[in-house]
Amino acid sequence: IVTVLAKYENQINVFSEFLEDIPDTDEPVWILGAYYNVKTGNMTSAVFQFMLMLYLWAVGGTGPSSDTGWGCMLRCGQMILAQALVCRHLGRDWRRVADGTQPVEYQRILHCFLDRKDSCYSIHQMAQMGVGEGKSFGEWYGPNTVAQVLKKLALFDDWNSLAVYVSMDNTVVIEDISTSGQRQVPFPFSHSTSRSQQPLDWRPLLLLIPLRMGINNINPIYIQALKECFKMPQSCGVLGGKPNLAYYFIGFIDDELIYLDPHTTQSAVDSEMGTAVDDQSYHCQRNPRRMKITSLDPSVALGFFCKSEEDFDSWCNLVQQEILKKRNLRMFELVEKHPSHWPPFVPPTKPEVQTTGAGGSNVLNIT
Template sequence: MLILAKYENQINVFSEFLEDLPDTDDPVWILGESYNVKTGKSALLSDVRSRLWFTYRKKFSPIGGTGPSADTGWGCMLRCGQMILAQALICSHLGRKWRWESESLQPAAYRRILHCFLDRKDSCYSIHQMAQMGVGEGKSVGEWYGPNTVAQVLRKLALFDDWSSLAVYVSMDNTVVIEDIKKQCHQKVRSSRCVWGEAEPPPSGETLSSGHTLTDNSEQRQAPSPISHSLHSLDWKPLLLLIPLRMGINNINPIYIQALKECFKMPQSCGVLGGKPNLAYYFIGFIDDELIYLDPHTTQCAVDSETDLRVEDQTFIGFFCKSEEDFDTWCNQVQQEILKKRNLRMFELVEKHPSHWPPFIPPTKPEVQTTGAEFIESTDKLFESEEEFEILSV
């Protein structure tokens, strides 16, 4: 469900459906794309429908074998984390201009992305993997996760996704360090190709956590198309940059509102994780002084692809930079539109690693071959409290 909300902590619902947008000349901004409600409503709706919407699920296999089989009441921030990561993967593999069409056979890369988020223990970014990885961050399975924990979980799980080769950088102390990001993104990129099996396409007609459905058709059965090789640069890992923000205690400080709008206008925008404690939302844009967000607080049945044949005052802002040139452009935009024009900055951007910080060591995948959650423990928490930060994603 897509919702509009005022720029305030208490998330007052303005409209439950995008079709009820006000008749206005103000542009609607969705993750770096601008639309006119009067003349471009169909294009706006197509864009929003192409964003992956993950919600609470029930009746999935118990997490860890004996844990919860539903995430209602505690998994909203995890679902928001899945949405912001899915947006980065869509941009990486399909491009920001790609649109989902209900009557069309979806690209193999799109189907692969959906399978990464199935509610099962062997899916790379499943609720199972995220919940168990969070144990290393000091959170019990079934406990509500704040945005800091989710950011660290995404950073670690991405190390095991050789297909996407995504570099997830979580900034420290509201400071983005250009030198550290380039060091992390210039690590050797492994060449990989994504396949589901020797000759088997994913199950036809499978409905996944996004709510989108893979439809059956004879062409798919006769000639399943392989997923294309990665087109990423050989010397740059695509970057998901997550920036924690502190924008107010009970309400967003008005001084930050224009800067937040500028972030949504950037083509690298990947959305915002936020809301209020124990009630998380994924913000994807704005119109005038209302935020537009996807709400994970709807419980749907989990998909069992083995038998079904259908498959806060806390915020993180995220940005996705597919290439080094893309990242350099983002840095220039931040300098011109946010840092130079604002007396009180949401975050800092510096060229060199601060001398008083510990040395930066890019994260690497452990030698042990596993799905990740069973062996990784946290040794580098960046934040002391989930209650102190908002998170901005680029």
Template sequence: LVSVLAKYENQINVFSEYLEDLPDTDEPVWILGECYNAKTEKTELLSDVHSRLWFTYRKKFSPIGGTGPSSDAGWGCMLRCGQMILAQALVCSQLGRAWRWKADAGQPEEYQRILQCFLDRKDSCYSIHQMAQMGVGEGKSVGEWYGPNTVAQVLKKLALFDDWNSLAVYVSMDNTVVIEDIKKQCRQESRGSRLRPRPCGWGEPFASGVTPEQACSNTHGNRATTCPLSQSQLLSDWRPLLLVIPLRMGINHINPVYIQALKKAEPVSCLAAVFIQACLCLPGEELIYLDPHTTQSALESEAGSGVDDLTYHCLRSPRRMKITNLDPSVALGFFCKSEEDFDGWCNLVQQEIQLKRNLRMFELVENHPSHWPPFVPPSKPDVQTTGAEFIESTDKLFESEEEFEILNV
């Protein structure tokens, strides 16, 4: 796969075209679950693409691990794609899918905080430093190229240390998504909730049929409105879900049967991306994508300060490529903010993808397979440190997970 990626990178300008060259078509264009008409909604389409956080190679950042590389050019493209898919999940969670970025407008505090998570510093939660060092637990040396499943495993582990977003990252195994396991993981108590006091000093769940307002009123009379937490915060028992499905859609080249499956997958998701180029949409049998293979200088920014974010948005015309040029080793990503979103996703997958046998990129099952080991939701080790710092002081933070690259051909 390393040689394939190198060949792909060398030829990228040969078969890539600019969006202006997109032929007139009445076929809908999907951008991460949003549908556009390329003829009449081109401005809106470009605004959507420009609003996505774009992560590329960087140079001149502090050496990884103190003595490691100070640039990820040539090896960090998959890590940057992983950053893009995770950043989109956080944007959907904190700002909503309809949010749009404008270069000359002030940005919400949540946006700045999300961007801070990905800056090229050792203390940023999802920085290239954290990802590269956490990859050591997956058997990857710093500076070594990653596959899609390895990147997904790294993101899953780093998310355990992000109390602000409290994102549940589920990585499917053996091309199988298990509904029971996902609900078990997402219904875990939010890690951040342990740091917030319960209203009125309540330490136990409210009695059946009693609302938080009633409970506060019973305790403090008319002072229910002083409760520091909203009802939604108190009753929410679902952590936002980033579902990643590593797939192998062919041997040396993508199997054409999966092209229709990919086109079916896009409309059922508010977040669909394919590792390798962080593909955004599927017009016809083509992909529009954000390319990480551009080297930019790392920004010098103090923690907590505003970020000059122009270089984190691809303002030039996005590129497009044929699906058949895609590497067959990919990972699809889906974001579900609520349990209702996830239930709706399951229904759409069953209706649109799994009706025909030849369209099945993955399996969706209700219960945990009996021949699998028991499912244990991942949990943060009881330490006050970042993921990379903890792994540096531990022989093995997690049991290294096998690269599940099952062929579906």
């Protein structure tokens, strides 16, 4: 372990101030479904685990030349999606090796987020797709709008083949996920003793659940349920923050949330397809921050990534046991059937677009 730590001394120093500032408590640190006992366990191990995770950082920046003042929630949306793509292609246990050879999939993921019009999840594409959600270019987004934008952009992304499901009215509907071509098996809470033997058409799923957990501030009754979400192995973080200040929340310790702050404008990163991307600005170069859970704006979007059907079943069971059965006032609902009083569910399809750009690059112009 000494040899390993020496190799990553520079990155460890980045987080030393954060760790020294952690309160003297027996409470564990939870980060994206992983548990760390800072006081009695191996604190250095905790550093080693999360300091090397991929978190997209603000890499550019308003109007045609910068995203300052309006792009923070879009950047947080990129972060949560990037985390899902890393889990999808490289696995949850993968860690970036500083100054080392990175997998080809890692470089392809970075290319998806370059600040250029022909990158599928660039801020240009997200802002353009947001026009269809009633947002003018350069207007600040909320968590729900970003979730809707990611759902639409994923339809144009053949390589990642990611299904993005955004819940409606605080309700996740199993039948609707099935209708989207995700699964063709019985609801995991049914008492059926045998599972369907028909072929499954499962695509890795990014599940986003926009919520309003209070009026002006988060209702304290939801705090424990929010903590339980960070404990789930499928956790992909939470989009939220304060009014007009977006953060990407990755975990908690005691009564504080741990988050990454995208409000650091940096020079845009550009690279041609097939060439390596300088990834320094794609990773947090300074300490994660903390804030009281009670200071959280009540508008959030929970994120979960389920790579397989079994992973989704496990998430459903965790929600049933830790959120639905233990809470009188539930943070969200998980139901088997599409509610009869709702409009019929329509599986997401590609919006009508025109592709423009030099060399036929896939730039979306919504019509």
